[in-house]
Amino acid sequence: MRMLKNKYSDFFLLLLLCFFLFPTSGVLSQDDEAEYEALIESGKKYYQVKCLLCHGEKGDGNGPVGIIRRAEKNGRVLEIAPRDLTMAVFRFRTTPTGCLPDDKDILDIISNGVPRSFMPSHKEIPQEESEAIKEYIKTFSFRWEEEDPCDPIVANKPEWVNSARSIDKGRKIYKKMKCGECHGYTGKGDGPKSNELKDDWGKQILPFNFATGDLKRGSSAENVYITFTTGLDGTGMPSYEDSLNEEDRWHLVSYTPKLMEK
Ligand code: HEC
Numbered sequence: 001m002r003m004l005k006n007k008y009s010d011f012f013l014l015l016l017l018c019f020f021l022f023p024t025s026g027v028l029s030q031d032d033e034a035e036y037e038a039l040i041e042s043g044k045k046y047y048q049v050k051c052l053l054c055h056g057e058k059g060d061g062n063g064p065v066g067i068i069r070r071a072e073k074n075g076r077v078l079e080i081a082p083r084d085l086t087m088a089v090f091r092f093r094t095t096p097t098g099c100l101p102d103d104k105d106i107l108d109i110i111s112n113g114v115p116r117s118f119m120p121s122h123k124e125i126p127q128e129e130s131e132a133i134k135e136y137i138k139t140f141s142f143r144w145e146e147e148d149p150c151d152p153i154v155a156n157k158p159e160w161v162n163s164a165r166s167i168d169k170g171r172k173i174y175k176k177m178k179c180g181e182c183h184g185y186t187g188k189g190d191g192p193k194s195n196e197l198k199d200d201w202g203k204q205i206l207p208f209n210f211a212t213g214d215l216k217r218g219s220s221a222e223n224v225y226i227t228f229t230t231g232l233d234g235t236g237m238p239s240y241e242d243s244l245n246e247e248d249r250w251h252l253v254s255y256t257p258k259l260m261e262k
């Protein structure tokens, strides 16, 4: 009997402790849940107006617009599919390869769009609307429930980037790392492997032709550095975080504008 009483008093003590530690936790979480559901509901509405056309009702990329074809100057035809968001494999993250993007990455994609593909920029959308859309697109994949996003990579541009010496080093690294096998030896997207590449969805993907201008992530030195460090998951474009040190990645950044000269 004493044992039982002790057990109960322990239980009440614990309950009391919980009450002091999290005084309104029960009430708050219900409020939180209602708030979250309202956010998802409004995100869904905005998504249906602005994104469904391409990304589809279920986020699988099968919207009414479908695959878009665009001829490049060199005559090759690019096929661009709106992203299937149900796999939650993202290209333009600031987080390491294999990770989910962080919230800012998604907001940036929504705001900037993706140059050279048909993903439009949505700079005009108010902040709450993009926040709601961001949370809504997370409901398309279970990865968002199971994984936490990783810490973003920081790009601290050294002063010597774009110096003649650094450009020259970048040229050698481009050769040594065999970037040309995909991107072509002069960066025209016509390397020996360029016709065999497939993305994670099994569709053909062409390596970037540097002569075509804008980079999808944006062409600032920091953006290019982040691309070399994080890789473009799902495309075959690898991350060089482990195979090149930070200095060498910045030399490649110096060389990139040279490849873009037509
Ligand atoms: C006109 C078609 C179109 C519309 C409208 C559109 N997208 Fe896209 N979206 C695309 C295409 C095409 C891609 C693939 C771009 C690429 O990687 O080349 C893409 C890619 C993405 C990606 C993946 C980026 C990454 O890092 O891999 C996200 C996220 C995304 N879109 C979200 C949205 C949201 C949210 C909206 C609505 C606010 C939207 N899109 C509206 C066509 C569209």
Ligand code: HEC
Pocket: 091, 174, 177, 178, 179, 180, 181, 182, 183, 193, 197, 205, 206, 207, 208, 214, 215, 216, 217, 218, 224, 227, 232, 235, 236, 237, 238, 240, 252, 256
């Ligand atoms: C296995 C093939 C492959 C290799 C090796 C490769 N890439 Fe890529 N790279 C790609 C593909 C495919 C894309 C296009 C992705 C897309 O359009 O979304 C790409 C895109 C890029 C982009 C454009 C990013 C943007 O924002 O649009 C740059 C810059 C780039 N690669 C540089 C390099 C450099 C430098 C190396 C060597 C250190 C390299 N790549 C190695 C396949 C490769």
